[in-house]
Each structure stands twice: as structure tokens, then as C-alpha cells.
Amino acid sequence: MDDITQTWDLEIKPKSSLLNINLKELWHYRDLMWLFVRRDFVAQYKQTILGPLWHVIQPVFTTLMFLLVFGKIAKISTDGIEPILFYMSGITIWTYFSTCLTNTANTFVANAPIFGKVYFPRLILPLSVVMSNIVKFGIQFLLLFVMMLYFALFKHIPIVFSVNWLLIPVLILLMAGIGLGCGIIISSVTTKYRDFAVLLTFAVQLGMYVTPIGYPLSYLQSKPYKWVITINPLTSIVEAFRYSLFGKGTVDTGSILYSVIFMIVVLIIGAIYFNKVEKTFMDTV
Amino acid sequence: MSNSVISVQNISKQYRLGEIGTGSMVSDLNRWWHAIRGKEDPYLKIGETNDRTKAGNSDYVWSLRDINFEIEQGDAVGIIGRNGAGKSTLLKILSRVTLPTTGTAKIKGRIASLLEVGTGFHPDLSGRDNIFLNGAILGMRKDEIKRKFDEIVDFAGVERYIDTPVKRYSSGMYVRLAFAVAAHLESEILIVDEVLAVGDSEFQKKCLGKMGDVSKGEGRTVLFVSHTMSAIKQLCTHSILLNQGSVEKQGLTADVISHYLADSNQIAANSVILPEKNSALYFTYIAITDDNNDGSLLTNDIDFYVLLDFIVAEKSVNVEISVCFKNSSGVNVFFTSLSDANTGKTLDLDPGKYQAKVKIPNNFLLPDSYTIDIYAHNRGTVNLDVHQDVLKFYIEDLNSYMAFYGKAAGDFTTVLNRCEWDFSKL
Numbered sequence: 225m226d227d228i229t230q231t232w233d234l235e236i237k238p239k240s241s242l243l244n245i246n247l248k249e250l251w252h253y254r255d256l257m258w259l260f261v262r263r264d265f266v267a268q269y270k271q272t273i274l275g276p277l278w279h280v281i282q283p284v285f286t287t288l289m290f291l292l293v294f295g296k297i298a299k300i301s302t303d304g305i306e307p308i309l310f311y312m313s314g315i316t317i318w319t320y321f322s323t324c325l326t327n328t329a330n331t332f333v334a335n336a337p338i339f340g341k342v343y344f345p346r347l348i349l350p351l352s353v354v355m356s357n358i359v360k361f362g363i364q365f366l367l368l369f370v371m372m373l374y375f376a377l378f379k380h381i382p383i384v385f386s387v388n389w390l391l392i393p394v395l396i397l398l399m400a401g402i403g404l405g406c407g408i409i410i411s412s413v414t415t416k417y418r419d420f421a422v423l424l425t426f427a428v429q430l431g432m433y434v435t436p437i438g439y440p441l442s443y444l445q446s447k448p449y450k451w452v453i454t455i456n457p458l459t460s461i462v463e464a465f466r467y468s469l470f471g472k473g474t475v476d477t478g479s480i481l482y483s484v485i486f487m488i489v490v491l492i493i494g495a496i497y498f499n500k501v502e503k504t505f506m507d508t509v
Numbered sequence: 510m511s512n513s514v515i516s517v518q519n520i521s522k523q524y525r526l527g528e529i530g531t532g533s534m535v536s537d538l539n540r541w542w543h544a545i546r547g548k549e550d551p552y553l554k555i556g557e558t559n560d561r562t563k564a565g566n567s568d569y570v571w572s573l574r575d576i577n578f579e580i581e582q583g584d585a586v587g588i589i590g591r592n593g594a595g596k597s598t599l600l601k602i603l604s605r606v607t608l609p610t611t612g613t614a615k616i617k618g619r620i621a622s623l624l625e626v627g628t629g630f631h632p633d634l635s636g637r638d639n640i641f642l643n644g645a646i647l648g649m650r651k652d653e654i655k656r657k658f659d660e661i662v663d664f665a666g667v668e669r670y671i672d673t674p675v676k677r678y679s680s681g682m683y684v685r686l687a688f689a690v691a692a693h694l695e696s697e698i699l700i701v702d703e704v705l706a707v708g709d710s711e712f713q714k715k716c717l718g719k720m721g722d723v724s725k726g727e728g729r730t731v732l733f734v735s736h737t738m739s740a741i742k743q744l745c746t747h748s749i750l751l752n753q754g755s756v757e758k759q760g761l762t763a764d765v766i767s768h769y770l771a772d773s774n775q776i777a778a779n780s781v782i783l784p785e786k787n788s789a790l791y792f793t794y795i796a797i798t799d800d801n802n803d804g805s806l807l808t809n810d811i812d813f814y815v816l817l818d819f820i821v822a823e824k825s826v827n828v829e830i831s832v833c834f835k836n837s838s839g840v841n842v843f844f845t846s847l848s849d850a851n852t853g854k855t856l857d858l859d860p861g862k863y864q865a866k867v868k869i870p871n872n873f874l875l876p877d878s879y880t881i882d883i884y885a886h887n888r889g890t891v892n893l894d895v896h897q898d899v900l901k902f903y904i905e906d907l908n909s910y911m912a913f914y915g916k917a918a919g920d921f922t923t924v925l926n927r928c929e930w931d932f933s934k935l
Binding site: 231232233234235236237238252253255256259260261263266267270271337338339341343344416474482503504506507 | 516524525601602603604605606607608609610611612613614615616617618619620622624625628630633634638641642645646647648650651674775813
């Protein structure tokens with residue numbers, strides 16, 4: 225009798241609907257997300273000498289390597305963009321994607337000890353990864369901007385500020401979305417079968433070569449294997465990123481739209497799958 | 510009129526044993542195939558009770574089976590049972606770490622669960638940062654933690670170290686800080702697994718006191734799992750006894766505990782089964798018992814026994830069995846031997862199983878926690894089998910004559926003995 229009128233705050237049952245993401249709860253735990261971001265940042269460079277400077281060193285050396293391999297050895301054009309800026313811009317946005325992907329992909333396995341002992345919306349962790357990577361991206365973007373300033377001041381390659389710069393946050397969001405979506409799908413399947421974690425490491429490596437990081441998309445014009453590169457949803461994002469910064473690149477609305485749709489699809493699949501796995505993964509992980 | 514805050518209905522939990530590999534993939538496919546045809550999961554029909562000692566036929570076991578109970582607001586409820594009875598699984602389900610296989614649990618209010626101390630503590634972060642991080646993991650908002658911050662630090666007693674990374678903390682400080690955060694969470698329900706075992710007895714008392722305040726003073730509900738019957742008795746008004754995944758008894762704590770302890774088939778709660786050894790003589794089982802229960806609740810006013818089972822594999826001569834009691838400060842308080850103390854003669858033993866039992870008289874050891882070392886030896890020359898710190902037990906103070914001195918009693922004595930005093934005016 226009373227039971228009917230009683231209101232329960234929480235009902236724990238074996239199965240719930242597919243897309244039952246509790247956004248209210250996620251919002252309640254937002255402080256936790258920022259604390260995880262902070263933890264990542266503070267803890268990562270404890271007991272290192274250079275600290276956050278590592279965020280800068282990494283793209284600098286990768287750029288130099290690209291300069292050597294793609295620029296000097298393979299002699300691939302850079303769409304008329306200053307090579308250093310060309311490579312660095314590509315590396316900056318690619319690094320953001322790949323760290324988002326690899327760091328979210330081990331969400332369940334790496335955090336099993338916490339997940340096994342306490343409940344909080346599991347999605348908080350991959351979200352915090354995306355956030356803390358935005359901070360790292362910010363640092364690297366700043367470096368890129370400093371380089372652009374250098375070239376503008378000393379080499380007379382002016383920085384062109386156009387409305388296209390406003391596109392950059394959208395592109396970052398796209399990258400984050402695709403990285404997060406793929407990452408949580410992979411993290412969900414790795415709870416049971418670790419094969420996918422192994423697969424991921426070289427998939428990311430190979431991914432960089434099928435994305436126009438070390439070469440421009442225009443370089444592939446009229447090549448028969450161009451489709452391999454264009455079906456990659458990241459291709460248009462990287463090209464658009466360069467286009468926004470330097471005004472050069474191969475971008476069209478169709479390919480951007482393709483990336484947007486791709487992002488929405490992986491995010492939905494990822495959310496459904498993650499939501500299903502998060503509740504019982506402790507039994508299999 | 511029910512005022513339930515937790516209502517558990519027919520909760521069961523099935524686990525799959527064995528490894529995950531191709532075999533489990535076949536099960537997954539089979540399950541999926543049943544699911545598309547709209548049929549019931551075929552693996553739910555099979556499965557055995559979770560008896561760890563027997564090898565089963567099935568890869569599936571039921572860790573919990575059809576659990577039902579209601580918990581009212583403000584109750585402190587103890588959950589007891591042997592290892593493997595399903596206590597931790599139950600707590601995991603209630604704290605949403607995992608889902609039940611069948612059944613529902615309904616909960617009113619916010620739950621803070623302390624299944625482990627210091628979940629999510631990062632060793633490199635300071636105490637301050639970890640309070641915020643841990644609090645947030647447990648579901649506190651930032652301003653809530655800020656409000657409680659001083660109280661938490663004060664309870665943990667780590668004010669001086671608050672800006673030091675927790676990896677520099679002693680394990681005691683670590684535990685205190687972790688418990689403090691969870692205990693100060695403003696949740697309607699507090700779930701505590703056997704986490705207090707790590708702290709010293711003073712801190713354990715403080716935690717029990719805090720949990721008592723939480724339930725009695727603030728009207729919040731506490732669920733407490735422990736093997737320490739005295740702690741359950743002290744804190745909980747009601748208890749639930751689990752046995753092999755089912756509720757065996759629930760009701761008033763005193764009834765449930767006595768039911769639990771009366772179960773004669775049961776191996777004493779405070780006992781250790783020792784592995785077989787390739788030795789002429791070795792111990793197999795050691796337990797603390799007393800006259801009416803299984804020795805899990807010792808007080809200074811009762812006699813208790815140390816039970817030693819051992820196997821003689823080859824004929825052994827000149828054998829001596831000894832037990833040494835070490836108190837919480839690590840001082841060897843008392844040593845007693847089978848033959849020294851009694852006949853004065855060591856034993857010559859033929860192969861076989863033996864049991865030795867030593868009675869420790871009441872009001873002899875000072876109430877404290879003790880560990881035992883056991884020895885089988887050729888009287889001081891060759892050690893046949895030795896186990897140090899093999900068992901831990903606690904003697905509670907029930908009006909001993911040293912009770913008056915409280916914690917300081919240990920500064921003056923390690924044993925109790927009512928001596929005869931002559932007293933006259935000169």
C-alpha cells in the first residue's frame with residue numbers, strides 16, 4: 225500500500241534501456257571531471273625536470289623529423305605553405321586526435337581499480353581525457369602560433385586573420401568527437417577481449433599515414449589510391465584546419481559534412497555501447 | 510508503515526568462472542543468438558551455489574541467490590557471513606559497481622560507499638588535493654567538500670601533512686584521511702566494507718564511533734560488513750547473515766550473531782588452514798575458540814583455547830609444541846609449551862594426525878590485540894615447523910581491573926593477575 229506511493233531515487237535492475245544516459249547525474253559530477261583533468265596535469269609531470277615543457281618538445285622534434293623525411297627525402301610539396309608550419313599544424317591537430325583516442329580507449333582497463341570500488345558516471349573519465357587533452361592542444365597551438373609570428377616577423381609570411389579562424393573550435397570539436405566516439409567503443413570491447421588494445425596501437429600509427437599530415441591532399445590529385453585517404457573522415461578536418469590557418473588546402477562542404485555525420489554516428493554507437501558495458505564490466509575486465 | 514530506504518527484491522548475481530577466451534566467445538554468441546530469437550538467456554538456468562571448496566561441474570556460479578530484505582531509515586545494519594557468502598557482491602550491487610543478474614534494488618537517497626579506503630587517491634597529489642578528488646569521486650560537490658574540509662582534516666588528524674603528497678603518508682594516516690572523507694559525505698546511506706581492519710584499534714574505535722553518530726545522531730542509514738563480531742554488536746541494531754549467497758537469517762543483531770556462531774559445522778571464524786608441507790611434522794590448522802562460541806569475540810573474563818592440528822608424517826622424537834603471544838606493540842608477552850609446562854617430557858610421536866589444545870585462563874592477558882607464533886621443535890634445537898604471526902585476535906576489555914587506566918594500561922602491564930595483597934596499618 226505504502227509501497228506504491230513511495231518514491232525511490234534509484235532503482236538497480238539488471239537491464240536498462242539502450243540510450244539511458246543520465247545527463248543530470250553527469251552534470252552533478254562535473255566537478256569530478258575538472259578534478260580528473262587537474263590530476264592528470266599535476267601528476268603527469270611530478271618528478272620530471274622539464275614538466276609541461278614536454279608538450280612543446282614533442283611536436284618540435286616530430287616536426288623536424290617530418291621536415292627530414294617528407295620534405296628533404298621524399299620531397300613532397302606542402303601546398304605552398306612554409307614546411308615547418310605545414311608539418312607543425314598537421315602534427316598539432318593529429319596529436320590531439322590520437323591522444324584523445326588512445327587515452328579514452330583504455331578507460332575501463334586502466335581505471336578498473338577505481339571503477340571496482342565506487343560508482344560515478346563512467347563517462348566522466350573519457351570526457352576528462354578529452355578536456356585535459358584540449359589543454360595540451362592549447363599549449364601546442366600556442367607554439368604553432370609563436371612559430372607563425374616568427375615567420376611573419378622575420379620571413380615576411382604574414383598571418384592572415386580571416387573568419388576562417390572561427391572554424392578552428394568547430395574542427396577541434398569534430399576531432400574530439402571522433403576521438404571520443406572511437407575511444408569509448410574500443411574501451412568497451414577491450415573489457416572482454418584485449419585484442420583490440422593491441423590493434424589500436426598500430427591502427428593509430430597507420431592512421432597518421434592515411435591522413436594528410438606529412439603531405440597535402442592536393443598532392444594526391446589524380447592518383448588512383450586517393451579514395452583511401454578521402455574516406456578517412458579526419459582528412460577533411462586536417463585540410464580544413466590548415467585552410468583556416470593559412471588559406472590553402474582542399475576543402476569542400478561535402479567532405480566536412482561527411483566528417484560531421486561520421487562523428488555523430490560513432491558518438492551514438494559509442495554512447496550506447498559504453499552505456500551497456502559500464503554497468504557490468506567489472507565482472508569481465 | 511514502512512519507512513524503507515533500501516528495498517532489495519530477489520537479487521541474484523551469477524558469475525562466470527574460468528578464463529575469457531574463445532570459450533567465452535562461444536557463450537556470447539549463443540547468448541546473443543537466444544536474444545535475437547527473443548528467448549531467455551540459456552546460461553541463467555544453470556549454475557551452482559558458490560561453494561569454493563568443491564570443484565563444480567558448471568562454469569557458472571551464483572554468488573547471490575534470491576536475496577530479499579528491507580532496511581529502514583536510520584538503521585545500522587550489519588552484514589555477516591563466512592568468506593564467499595556474498596557480502597561483498599551484495600555491497601557492490603548496492604553501490605552500483607556492478608549490476609545484479611536478476612532482481613531489483615530500490616534505494617532512496619544518496620549512497621556513499623566505502624568498499625576500500627582511498628579509492629582514487631593519487632600518490633603524487635597532496636592530502637588537500639586528494640580530499641577534493643576523493644570527495645568528488647564519492648559524489649560530493651566542490652563547495653560541499655570545502656564546507657567540510659576542516660572537519661575532515663581534523664577527524665583524520667593530518668593537519669600538518671595536508672600539503673604533502675600522500676605517498677609520503679604513513680599507512681595509518683592514509684587510512685584515516687580516506688575514511689574521514691567518506692564519513693563526512695552528506696549521504697543518506699553509508700556503506701562500509703571491512704576497511705577498518707587496517708587502522709589501529711584506537712582509530713577503529715573512532716570510526717565505529719563516527720558511524721554510530723552517523724546512524725543514531727544524524728538518522729542516516731549504515732550498512733556495515735565485518736568479520737569482527739564485537740564491532741557489529743557495538744554498531745548495528747539489525748543484522749543479516751548470508752550463507753552461500755542466500756539470506757540465512759535476519760533480525761536483531763544479537764540473535765543473528767548467536768545463530769552464526771552456533772552453526773557447528775562452521776570452521777571457527779578465527780582460524781587458519783595451513784598448507785601441506787614436505788616435512789616430518791607440520792601444522793595444518795590453528796584456531797582460537799572458547800567455550801560457547803568460535804572465538805571471534807573474546808573478552809578478558811572468559812577462558813579461551815588455542816587449537817593446533819598437526820600431522821606427523823614420519824616418526825618424530827623429542828617433539829615440543831609451543832605457542833607465543835605477541836601484543837600490539839610487538840612484545841612477546843607469553844610463551845607456553847605442551848610438555849615443558851605439563852609433564853616436563855617431550856613427545857615421541859608415530860605418524861598420524863594430532864591435535865593440541867592449550868587453555869589460556871581468563872583475566873590473564875591484558876585486553877589488547879595479539880598475534881600468535883606457533884612452533885613445533887625438538888626442544889630448542891631443530892625447528893620442525895614454524896609459523897609467525899599466524900593468527901590475530903583481540904581481547905576486549907570487559908571491566909578488567911586495568912580498564913580504569915584506559916589506553917594507558919599497556920604502559921604499565923602486559924598481563925593481568927589478581928594478586929593477594931596484605932594490607933594493615935602499622
